Amino acid sequence: MAIELKMPALSPTMEEGTLAKWMVKEGDVVTSGTLLAEIETDKATMEFEAIDEGTVARIVVPDGTDAVKVGDVIAILAEEGEDVAEAAASGGAVAKAEPADTPKTEGGHSASSAQTDDGSGASPSSTPSSAQAEPVEAPSASQAPTRSNDGDRIKASPLARRIAADTGVNLSTLTGSGPGGRIVKADVESATPQTSAQAEPVEARAQSKSAPVDPGEIPHEVQKLSNMRKTIARRLTEAKQTVPHIYLTVDIRIDALLKLRGELNAGLESRGIKLSVNDLLIKALAQALMIVPKCNxxxxxxxxxxxxxxxxxxxxxxxxxxxxxxVVGANEKSVSAIATEVKDLAGRAKEGKLQPHEYQGGTASISNMGMFGIKQFDAVINPPQGMIMAIGAGEKRPYIVDDALGVATVMSATGSFDHRAIDGADGAQLMKAFKDLVENPLGMLA
Known part of the structure; x- marks a missing residue:
């Protein structure tokens, strides 16, 4: 019987993804391990491999489709000896014959079990029953009119309607490119939101709860949020709403750290390793967490x-x-090992090639904005971690040195602590330990 290929959960927190590119086409024979598609999660682009053998009977979700829920059917595979056409047809019935750009409703994930980005119980893919009942029509060479024969109802997929509501696009001004003239996601995304919004009655826009703020005559464009941006928005909102932050700031003299860095780099040059200040600060934070375990x-x-x-x-x-x-076990690693690992991780992060275990987890975080000239800032905790260290720029400042006013290179570091888990006094001890290690850096190398 036909095998349903479903959108996989490529990480423990993945709820939906973008089907970036199919690596196979209908009719291709695949075996276990065959690369089927590239899927974009909120953090990286990952490969989806086959675990079954058979022939690709039907591709349900086309290239470039985003917001595909985990568990949604994305393709149909015919088993060996099975008629491909029959497999494609039976697979279509199992998949509820929904258009490729239409999210699942009751036929896939129930509204009671689906969660929206704002944490509510309502399903983001819930649509009017009339839209759910629409059958899939065979594509035609010529485009049919957007409006159907049963009145003035506009033929549009539920996802297209939702995007139109979010962006202020008036569906009545569009010509559908989908089967039977149906308006699909691509039609809405290619429309000009400002022009379409102006053509829509003011009353209709006022009644739309999800309509964006009207920018008036200011030149603008509507930019769709990526999966990563949506996840960042959701997680940071949750962090600020649910985690009681306490902020502790210390000024740290880093002249000795800079001197040690120069000496170490001179010795490591032959090995092609160059330490950054941040590499040493990662080591210092890891050591400080060992000194004050109540913050780890x-x-x-x-x-x-x-x-x-x-x-x-x-x-x-x-x-x-x-x-x-x-950086796993940073407290146990040398600064040269940390430098090498951070360079590799950062490079692959920018290419979208990190594996989930390389960015999920961690016991504490460090965020350095000193290279941008930022003097001091308060970072948002990354749950479920209990703290994050925010590093500002090192700069020449008046400073008391040996009971006399002098000039020193000083940076500000601010620890953000989850006050449910870490008391202010314990956070203060961590900040002191971190300061001591940075100002006397040979201690972190012992």
Whole structure:
């Protein structure tokens, strides 16, 4: 019988993804291990391999389709000896004959079990019953009119309607490119939101809860959020709403650290390794967490998780967002090993080639914006971690040196702590330990 290929969960937190590119086409014979498609999650582009053998009978979800829910049928595979045409037809019936750009409704994930990005129980793919009942029509060479014969109802897929509501596009002004003239996602995304919104009655726009703020006559464009941007927005909102942050800031003299870095780099030059200030700060934070283990914890409802090693998540800015690859056991590694690992992780992060285990987890985070000239900032905790260290720029400042006013290179570091798990006094001890290690850097190398 026909085999349904479903959107896989490529990470523990993945709820939906973008089917970036099919590597096979209908009619291709595949075996276990055959590369089927490239799928974009909120963090990386990953490969989807076949685990069954057979012939690709039907591709249900085309290239470039985003917001495909985990578990949705994306293709139909005919088993060996099975008629491909029959497999494609039977697979279509199992898949509820929905258009490729239409999210699942009750036929896939129930509205009671689906979660929206804002955490509510309502399904983001819930659509009017009239739209759910529409059958899939065979594609025709000529485009049919957008409006159907049963009145003035506009023929559009539920996903197209939702995107139109979000962007202010008036569906009545569009010509559908889908089967039977149906308006699909691509038609809405290619429309000009400003022009379409102006053609829509003001009353209709006022009644749309999801309509964006009207920018008036200001030149603008509507940019669709990527999966990564949506995830960042959701997780940071949850962090600020549910995690009680406490912020502790210290000023740290880094002249000795800079001097040690120069000496170490001179010795490592022959090995092709160059330490950054951030590499040394990662080591310092890891060592400080070992000195003050009460801060190397995570809040877990009615309990605390106390970690025995320091896995440091390092914030890396990439195109379209932010990712935090992890230096596992940073407290046990040399600074040269940390430097080599961070360079590799950051490079692959920017190429979207990190594996989930390389950016999920960690016991604490570090975020350095000193290279941008930022003097001091408060970072948002990355749950379920209990703290994050925010590093500002090192700069020449008036400073008391040996009881006399002098000039020193000083940076500000701010720790953000989850006050449910870490008391202010414990956070203060961590900040002191971190400061001591940075100002006396030979101690972190012992």
């Amino acid at each position: 914890v995570a809040f877990a409802g009615d309990s605390l998780i106390a970690y025995s090693r320091a896995d440091i998540s390092v914030a890396v800015s990439i195109e379209g967002g932010l990712i935090t690859p992890i």
